[in-house]
Amino acid sequence: xxxxxxxxxxxxxxxxxxxxxxxxxxxxxxxxxxxxxxxxxxxxxxxxxxxxxxxxxxxxxxxxxxxxxxxxxxxxxxxxxxxxxxxxxxxxxxxxxxxxxxxxxxxxxxxxxxxxxxxxxxxxxxxxxxxxxxxxxxxxxxxxxxxxxxxxxxxxxxxxxxxxxxxxxxxxxxxxxxxxxxxxxxxxxxxxxxxxxxxxxxxxxxxxxxxxxxxxxxxxxxxxxxxxxxxxxxxxxxxxxxxxxxxxxxxxxxxxxxxxxxxxxxxxxxxxxxx
Amino acid sequence: xxxxxxxxxxxxxxxxxxxxxxxxxxxxxxxxxxxxxxxxxxxxxxxxxxxxxxxxxxxxxxxxxxxxxxxxxxxxxxxxxxxxxxxxxxx
Ligand SMILES: Nc1ncnc2c1ncn2[C@@H]1O[C@H](COP(=O)(O)OP(=O)(O)O)[C@@H](O)[C@H]1O
Ligand SMILES: [Mg+2]
Numbered sequence: 301x302x303x304x305x306x307x308x309x310x311x312x313x314x315x316x317x318x319x320x321x322x323x324x325x326x327x328x329x330x331x332x333x334x335x336x337x338x339x340x341x342x343x344x345x346x347x348x349x350x351x352x353x354x355x356x357x358x359x360x361x362x363x364x365x366x367x368x369x370x371x372x373x374x375x376x377x378x379x380x381x382x383x384x385x386x387x388x389x390x391x392x393x394x395x396x397x398x399x400x401x402x403x404x405x406x407x408x409x410x411x412x413x414x415x416x417x418x419x420x421x422x423x424x425x426x427x428x429x430x431x432x433x434x435x436x437x438x439x440x441x442x443x444x445x446x447x448x449x450x451x452x453x454x455x456x457x458x459x460x461x462x463x464x465x466x467x468x469x470x471x472x473x474x475x476x477x478x479x480x481x482x483x484x485x486x487x488x489x490x491x492x493x494x495x496x497x498x499x500x501x502x503x504x505x506x507x508x509x510x511x512x513x514x515x516x517x518x519x520x521x522x523x524x525x526x527x528x529x530x531x532x533x534x535x536x537x538x539x540x541x542x543x544x545x546x547x548x549x550x551x552x553x554x555x556x557x558x559x560x561x562x563x564x565x566x567x568x569x570x571x572x573x574x575x
Numbered sequence: 576x577x578x579x580x581x582x583x584x585x586x587x588x589x590x591x592x593x594x595x596x597x598x599x600x601x602x603x604x605x606x607x608x609x610x611x612x613x614x615x616x617x618x619x620x621x622x623x624x625x626x627x628x629x630x631x632x633x634x635x636x637x638x639x640x641x642x643x644x645x646x647x648x649x650x651x652x653x654x655x656x657x658x659x660x661x662x663x664x665x666x
Contacts, residue, residue, distance in 0.1 A: 449598045456602055485589030492595050496602065 303334075303411040305419040306540075307438035311454030313425030315446045316475035319511060321422035322350045323529070324442075326520040327537035329384035333417040336375065336410055338387045340434040341424040342397060345389035351378065352518025353386050360390040364409075365402050371414055380523055385416075395429045400436035407437025418540070427461060435462065441470035442502060447477055447488045456497055471502040473536065477575070478507040490547070501547060503536035504575040505529050532575045548574050603640055614638065621651060630657040 308321045318341075325337040338361065339347035348354040359374035364387070371387070378384040387410075390397070410416055423434035435441065441462050445455040455472070462470050474490055481487035494501050508529035514521040521530045535545050603611050618638045625631055631653055638651040 449594045449601070452598055453601055453605065457605060460606070482591075485591050488591045488595055492591065496595070496598060 303416045303419060304440070305407050305411070305421065305438045306440050306442050307421045307423055307435045308442045308444060309423035309431065309434060309458055310425065310444045310451070311427060311458040312445075312451045315444050315451050316473075316505070317425075317444050318347050318350050318422050319515075320442070320444050320473055320475065320505070320533075321347060321420050323520045323522045323533040324537055324540070325418070325420045326351075326378070326381050326384055327522045327534045328418050328420075328540065329378070329381040330522065330534075331537060331541065332383065333541075334383045334385075334415065335418045335420070336385045336387060336414065336416045338410075338419060338421045339389035340403070340421050341430065342389045342393055342395050342433075343391065344424065345391050347422050348376075348386060348388045349518060350515055351386055351520060353378065353388075354518070357388045360388045361406070362390040362393055362397055365398055365406055371409060375414070380519075385414075395424070395433065398433055400432050403433045403436040405437075427457065431461075435465060435467070438467070441467050442473055443470045443499070444473045444475055445493065445497075446475050447482075447493060452488070452493060452496060459497060459499060469500065471500045472497060473502050473505065475505045476507045477504050502539055503532060503547060505532045505536075506575060535575070546574070599639075606640060617649075618651075621653070625653055628659055629653075629655045630659055631655060 308317050308324075310317050318339075321337050325335045329335040337347060337351070339345050340361070341347070342362070345360075348357060353376050356376050359369040361374070363369045364371050364374045375385040375387055378386070407419060407421075410419055421434050421438055424430035441458075443455050443458055443462075445451045459470055462468075472494070474493060477490070478487055482489045490501055490504055506528045508521070508526070510521055510524070510526050511529055514524055514526075522533050524530065539545055600611050603614060618636060621638070622631065622633055622636055635654045636651070637653075638649065641648045641650050
């Protein structure tokens with residue numbers, strides 16, 4: 301089976317593209333897939349830091365594209381997930397140093413020479429050259445948004461741009477959803493967001509303080525003991541593989557009264573939120 | 576009694592509804608490059624025309640943009656309360 305490439309993008313910065321790329325890539329690798337995560341944020345790389353691989357960089361994306369080295373020499377293998385590889389971005393060049401065409405060729409080489417099952421491209425924020433490069437060689441797009449007006453607005457713009465580029469079926473990942481705020485009526489939930497964006501929902505990542513510690517340590521949260529974001533990322537990985545795992549955060553919200561009654565009678569153990 | 580209770584519970588509009596409504600207005604502009612002022616005036620015009628023939632209430636007119644398969648459709652819903660009786664005396 302030929303590998304599949306996904307661009308992880310959002311328009312707005314700081315919504316969790318890098319976090320999603322690192323964790324989804326790791327989760328897919330833990331499931332036995334050969335995975336490459338590519339940092340396409342040239343000049344502002346940080347996927348390496350989030351993954352704890354910053355000290356092992358020798359060559360980067362541009363070195364491979366310019367032929368300074370072979371892909372194998374630039375790929376950094378993760379120690380805790382041996383099927384996971386990072387292709388880092390260059391820190392000292394700018395986004396104009398490569399073109400969408402070169403990016404497309406690189407992606408084909410990664411699939412054909414390195415036989416990756418999954419390639420995830422972490423996109424920079426914005427809709428300019430860096431974004432163009434990031435989407436160039438991708439088969440599909442994953443759009444990351446938070447449940448905020450400005451992030452959803454940018455996601456909508458990105459969906460439009462992707463459609464203009466003939467990527468008609470981007471999938472949505474909602475990041476940093478807080479059930480407490482949703483219950484209070486102070487945050488849009490997935491139904492509101494899907495209602496507005498009308499694209500397929502791939503999964504929801506809850507707001508999780510553990511992410512901060514995970515980035516401090518440079519260990520993706522799917523590799524740590526974690527009850528919130530970690531399992532949510534793992535379920536998204538399985539959905540990407542084609543498994544049908546229901547997304548049922550609303551269930552938990554809408555059934556709170558019922559659950560409360562059940563708990564009163566001791567029928568219900570507290571189930572973790574499934575997202 | 577219940578009314579008082581529900582009113583009290585809902586004394587402030589959820590901020591998410593405000594956010595969602597604002598977002599919907601913003602996206603109309605973004606998606607079409609048409610402002611919602613323009614949309615409002617289209618709505619007014621449609622209402623004026625329809626009300627020549629049907630008994631309709633301006634408050635019930637709903638109009639929005641729906642996105643499907645890369646195209647945008649302008650969808651209007653105008654509940655008809657009744658037919659206007661044609662006057663027989665005037666020509
Ligand atoms: N689910 C989450 N819960 C809590 N913090 C998060 C979550 N996802 C991301 N963050 C934090 O948000 C910030 C931005 O995330 P990042 O992945 O770098 O975004 P982007 O790549 O889109 O700019 C980081 O500090 C990250 O730790
Ligand atoms: Mg980033």
